[in-house]
Amino acid sequence: MSAGLLALLDDVAVIAKAAAASIDDVGVATSRASAKAAGVVIDDAAVTPSYVTGITPDRELPIIARITLGSLKNKLVFLLPGALLLSWLLPQAITPILMLGGAYLSYEGAEKVIEKLGGAKHGETLEEPISDPKKFEKERTQGAIRTDLILSAEIMAISLNEIATITEVFWVRAVALAIVGILITLVVYGAVALIVKMDDIGLALAERKSGIVQAIGRGLLRAMPRLLTTISLVGTIAMLWVGGGILLHGVEVLGVAAPAHWAHGIQHTVEHATGALAGVLGWASYAAISAVVGLAVGFVLVFVLHKLLRIGGEAH
Known part of the structure; x- marks a missing residue:
């Protein structure tokens, strides 16, 4: 065998090893980024079911499918290339953009709280007759996709930050980020579809001949209204x-560290005082503080937009 052929085979082996290492980097980056983004994924799954509340059962899955496609478009068409380009060309712009999303x-959350407390309602709500079902469905779907864009931006930013610690190879970052986006979208909206169709599953089980199966079905039917109410509350x-939390972290990155600290x-302090429950209660305390910050900022924005600038009319 000639020396030239041996050299060529050696080069091919080196390329193959490099490719295998890169594929391994994609797997590692994907798994670590998905774990880091898990908190926002839970938030996304909690928020979304509220957007199909009040929709006729035959339209629930089609709406979830439209939201799923919108979420994939958000992540793969807009956020993935945008995140990669920003991290390459203007990384300092990522934090302000995320803070706009946090605001x-x-x-959105403060507006829902105000409505629940009896304040002015904006747009058609579930407490009122739905005069135009198609328009209502379109508005709910668009609202879900807008909210998903913000949550997806946070997921992609967290994921990219984690992936960047593993590899500097551009295409590996891009592939890993795309895989994270697709997997998270399918998991979130698959869970949402299961939640919103649970009453139909309960009805089907309640009609079976087996007494145990019927009892499970009736239990699901009784539980679903409370579950959906709870999910709506958790979503808010x-x-x-x-x-x-985005705002607290953002101002810290921008140099105002006192609120986050x-x-x-x-x-x-909570973690040190609670022993075995330190992880859960410590996280809950920070989440509660973040929620209060979000509510305060949200109240200010609602006042400015609805009262001062007169943007967004009350429901009639």
């Missing part, structure tokens, strides 16, 4: 704590 989530709280100080 939007805080505004999630908007506030994610929004407030104060919040983390309370978190550490």
Whole structure:
């Protein structure tokens, strides 16, 4: 065998090893980034079911499918290339952009709190007759996709930050970020679809001949209204704590560290005082502080937009 052929085979082997290492980097980056983004994923799953509440059962899955496609478009068409380009060309712009998203989530959450407390309602709500079902469905779907854009931006930013610690190879970052976006979207909206169709599953089980199966079905039917109410509440709280958390972290990155340090100080104090429950209660304390920050910022934005600038009319 000629020396030239041996050299060529050696080069091919080196390329193959490099490719295998890169694929391994994609797997490691994907798993670590997904774990880091898990908190926001839970928030996303809690927020979304509220957007199909009040929709006729036959339209629930089609709406979730549209939201899923919108979420994939958000992540793969807009956020992935945008995140990669910003991290390459203007990394300092990522934090302010995320803070705008945090402010939007805080505004949305505060508006829902005000409505629940009897304040002015904006747009058609579930407490009122739905005069135009198609328009209502379109507005709910668009609202879900807008909220998903903010949560997806946070997921992609967290994921990219984690992936960047593993590899500097551009295409590996891009592939890993795309995989994270697709997997998280399918998991979140698969769970949402299961939640919103649980009453139909319960009804089907309640009609079976087996007494045990019927009991399970009736239990699901009784539990679903409470579960959906709870999920709606968790979704509102999630908007506030994610929004407030983004703002706390953002101002810290921009040089105003006192608010975030104060919040983390309370978190550490709770952790040291609670022993075995330190992790859960410490996280809960920081989440509660973040939610209060989000609510305060949201109240200010609602006042400015609705009262001063007159943006967004009351429901009629």
